[in-house]
Amino acid sequence: MITDDQRWDHFSAAPGCPDYLTTPNIDRLAMAGARCDNAFVTTALCSPSRATFLTGKYATRHGVRNNLTAWDPAQTTVFEPLMTAGYDCAFIGKWHMPGGVPDLRGVSRFITFTAQGGQGQYVDCPLLIDGVMTPRPGTYITEDLTDFALDWLAQRPQDQPWCLYLAHKAVHHQFEPPAHLKGTMDNIDLSGLPPEAYAFMTTLDRNVWEGTVTGLQREYRRYLETLLGLDEQIGRLLDNIDLSNTYVIFTSDNGYSWGEHVITGKRWAYEENTRVPMIVAGPGISPSHPSQLLLNADVAPTLLEWAGAGALPEAQGRSFAGLLAQESSQWRQDFVYEYFVDFPYNVPAMQALRTDQWLWIEFDSDDDPQLYDIGDDPHTRHDLRSSQPQEARVLAARLAELGAVIRSGGQV
Amino acid sequence: MRRLAAALLPALVFALSDLVVTVWSGRPEALGSPLYHLLLPAAALGRFAGMFVLAGAAWWLLRRAGSARGWRVLGVISGPLAYSLSAMWHVSGYFPTGQAAYYGLNPLVVAAVGSSIATAAVAEMLWRRRPAIGLLGLAALGWAVLWATVLWDGGVHWFYVYQQGFKALFG
Numbered sequence: 298m299i300t301d302d303q304r305w306d307h308f309s310a311a312p313g314c315p316d317y318l319t320t321p322n323i324d325r326l327a328m329a330g331a332r333c334d335n336a337f338v339t340t341a342l343c344s345p346s347r348a349t350f351l352t353g354k355y356a357t358r359h360g361v362r363n364n365l366t367a368w369d370p371a372q373t374t375v376f377e378p379l380m381t382a383g384y385d386c387a388f389i390g391k392w393h394m395p396g397g398v399p400d401l402r403g404v405s406r407f408i409t410f411t412a413q414g415g416q417g418q419y420v421d422c423p424l425l426i427d428g429v430m431t432p433r434p435g436t437y438i439t440e441d442l443t444d445f446a447l448d449w450l451a452q453r454p455q456d457q458p459w460c461l462y463l464a465h466k467a468v469h470h471q472f473e474p475p476a477h478l479k480g481t482m483d484n485i486d487l488s489g490l491p492p493e494a495y496a497f498m499t500t501l502d503r504n505v506w507e508g509t510v511t512g513l514q515r516e517y518r519r520y521l522e523t524l525l526g527l528d529e530q531i532g533r534l535l536d537n538i539d540l541s542n543t544y545v546i547f548t549s550d551n552g553y554s555w556g557e558h559v560i561t562g563k564r565w566a567y568e569e570n571t572r573v574p575m576i577v578a579g580p581g582i583s584p585s586h587p588s589q590l591l592l593n594a595d596v597a598p599t600l601l602e603w604a605g606a607g608a609l610p611e612a613q614g615r616s617f618a619g620l621l622a623q624e625s626s627q628w629r630q631d632f633v634y635e636y637f638v639d640f641p642y643n644v645p646a647m648q649a650l651r652t653d654q655w656l657w658i659e660f661d662s663d664d665d666p667q668l669y670d671i672g673d674d675p676h677t678r679h680d681l682r683s684s685q686p687q688e689a690r691v692l693a694a695r696l697a698e699l700g701a702v703i704r705s706g707g708q709v
Numbered sequence: 710m711r712r713l714a715a716a717l718l719p720a721l722v723f724a725l726s727d728l729v730v731t732v733w734s735g736r737p738e739a740l741g742s743p744l745y746h747l748l749l750p751a752a753a754l755g756r757f758a759g760m761f762v763l764a765g766a767a768w769w770l771l772r773r774a775g776s777a778r779g780w781r782v783l784g785v786i787s788g789p790l791a792y793s794l795s796a797m798w799h800v801s802g803y804f805p806t807g808q809a810a811y812y813g814l815n816p817l818v819v820a821a822v823g824s825s826i827a828t829a830a831v832a833e834m835l836w837r838r839r840p841a842i843g844l845l846g847l848a849a850l851g852w853a854v855l856w857a858t859v860l861w862d863g864g865v866h867w868f869y870v871y872q873q874g875f876k877a878l879f880g
Contacts, residue, residue: 365872365875365876365880413865413866413869414869414872416865470863470865471862471863471865492737492742493734493735493736493737495745495746495749495750495753496746496750496753497750497753497754497757498734498749498750498753500753500756500757501730501734501753501756502796502799502800502817505817506868508862508863508864508865508868509863510859510863510864511863558735559734559735638803638804640804640808640812640872640875640879641800641812641815641871641872641875643799643800645802645803646803661803662802662803663802
C-alpha cells in the first residue's frame with residue numbers, strides 16, 4: 298500500500314505524531330509488524346518515487362526524473378518476475394507518470410486514473426479499468442479503490458499466490474476528506490506548527506503551486522481529515538488480509554512539509570519530505586522498530602525475495618527481508634538523495650547524503666550547501682556547515698563517491 | 710513625479726514586501742517571534758496587495774491627478790509586471806532562460822492582471838460615482854480570470870493548462 302504525501306510521523310503509532318491525530322487501523326498494522334522509523338525515498342516527488350518503488354532504481358537510472366519526464370515502457374517492473382514466479386498481480390490506484398498510461402506487463406488487473414494530469418480527483422474520479430475509461434459518479438476515490446482491491450482479492454483464484462499494489466491518491470492535495478469527516482479537525486490546537494511558519498506563507502512562489510493558497514492551517518486540517526478517511530479504508534482492507542500468510546508493506550511516495558523551512562510541499566532533502574512511513578508485517582516479522590536506513594528502492598527487491606522470484610535487472614535497492622526476519626544485521630550506513638528541477642516549482646536541483654547522524658545537502662544553484670546534525674536537530678533548523686567544516690568535507694566527498702556509484706547503476 | 714509614484718504604487722508595495730520576505734522569511738530567531746509573526750504575514754499580504762488589489766488605488770490616484778490613460782494603464786499593470794519580473798529573476802538561477810521567461814507568465818501573473826483590471830474598473834466607477842455596463846463587465850471578466858486561474862479548486866485546472874503549455878514549448 299502506497300499513500301501519497303503522508304509524512305513519516307503522521308500515523309498515531311509513529312514517534313512524534315501530533316496527539317490530535319488517531320489512526321487506529323494503520324496503528325494496528327504497526328503493532329503487528331515492523332515499524333521502520335528510518336525509511337526514506339530517494340526522490341521526494343510523486344512520479345520519480347513511484348518509478349523507484351516499481352523498479353528498485355534511482356531516478357537517475359529509471360529516467361523518471363520529475364513529474365514531466367516520461368516513463369520508459371522498456372523498464373522492467375517488479376510485476377514481471379512476480380508473474381514469472383507464478384504470482385497473480387494487480388495494480389490498483391495512482392500511476393501518475395508522464396508518457397501516458399502504459400500497457401503494464403505482469404499484471405492481470407490494472408486500474409488507474411488520468412484526471413488532473415494523473416493526480417486524480419477525490420470525488421467522482423473516472424477510472425481506467427483494464428484500459429476502459431469508466432465514469433464513477435457518486436464515489437469517493439479512497440473508498441472506490443479499496444472496493445476494487447477487495448473485489449479483486451475476493452474474485453481471484455484462491456490457489457494462486459498474489460501481489461496487490463494499491464496506490465491511493467490520499468492524502469495528496471486537494472485534501473478532500475469524505476463527507477462524514479469534514480470539519481472534524483476544525484477545533485484542534487495547531488500552536489505546535491513550526492515556529493518559522495506564518496500566516497499567508499502559502500502565497501509565496503515556493504509554496505503556491507502546491508495549491509495550498511487558502512492557508513496553511515485550513516489546508517492542514519483538511520489533510521488530517523483526509524488521512525482519517527484513508528485510515529478507515531486501510532482498516533477495511535486489513536480486515537480481509539491474513540498476516541499469517543501475507544506480507545504487507547505500508548508506505549508513502551514522499552513526505553510533506555507543513556511550515557518547516559517555510560515550505561508547504563515536498564521535493565526538498567529535509568526530513569519532513571524524504572522520510573516516509575514504512576510498516577512491514579507478515580509471516581516471521583515480529584513487532585519491532587528497526588532503525589536501519591531503508592529506501593523505497595528496497596521495496597521491489599524485498600517483495601521478490603519473499604516471493605522466491607528472480608531479481609529485477611539493475612535494481613539498486615536491496616532486500617530487507619533478512620533484516621526484518623533478524624537473520625542479518627549488515628546494512629547500509631548512508632544513502633544519496635537526488636532531486637531534479639521540476640517546472641514550475643521553485644526548488645533547485647539538489648543532491649544530499651543522509652547518514653545515521655548527518656544530513657548534507659548540495660544545491661545546483663547559487664545556494665550554499667547545508668549541514669545538519671539529525672540526532673541533535675531533527676527538524677534541521679541549525680545549519681552547521683560553517684562550524685563543522687571537517688565533517689562537511691568528509692560528507693561532500695562521500696556524496697560524490699556514492700553519487701557516482703548510483704549514476705553508474707551500482708547497488709546501494 | 711507624483712504621477713509616476715502613483716502609477717508605480719502597486720509595484721513599489723510589491724517590491725518592498727518581497728524584499729522583506731526574501732530577507733526575513735524563515736528567521737524567527739533573528740527578529741523575535743512576536744515581530745516575525747507580525748512582519749512576515751504583513752509582507753506576504755503586501756505582496757498580494759501589490760499584485761492583485763492596489764491597481765484600483767493607483768487608478769483612483771491617477772484619476773484625481775488628471776493623468777492620461779497611459780499613466781493609468783501603467784498603474785494597472787505595474788504590480789503584476791513587478792511580480793512577473795521578480796518571479797523570473799528568482800527562478801533564473803535554476804531554470805534555463807526560456808523556461809524562466811515562461812515562468813513570468815505563470816497563473817499568478819494572469820490572475821494578477823485579471824484582478825488588477827477588475828479593481829481598476831471598480832475604481833473608475835467609484836470615480837464616476839455611477840455604475841456602467843461596460844465597466845461592470847470588465848470587472849466581472851477580471852475576477853472571472855482570477856477565479857479560473859488560482860481560486861477554482863486551488864488553481865489546479867489552469868495549472869495543468871499552464872503545464873501543457875510548458876510541455877508544448879519545452880517538452
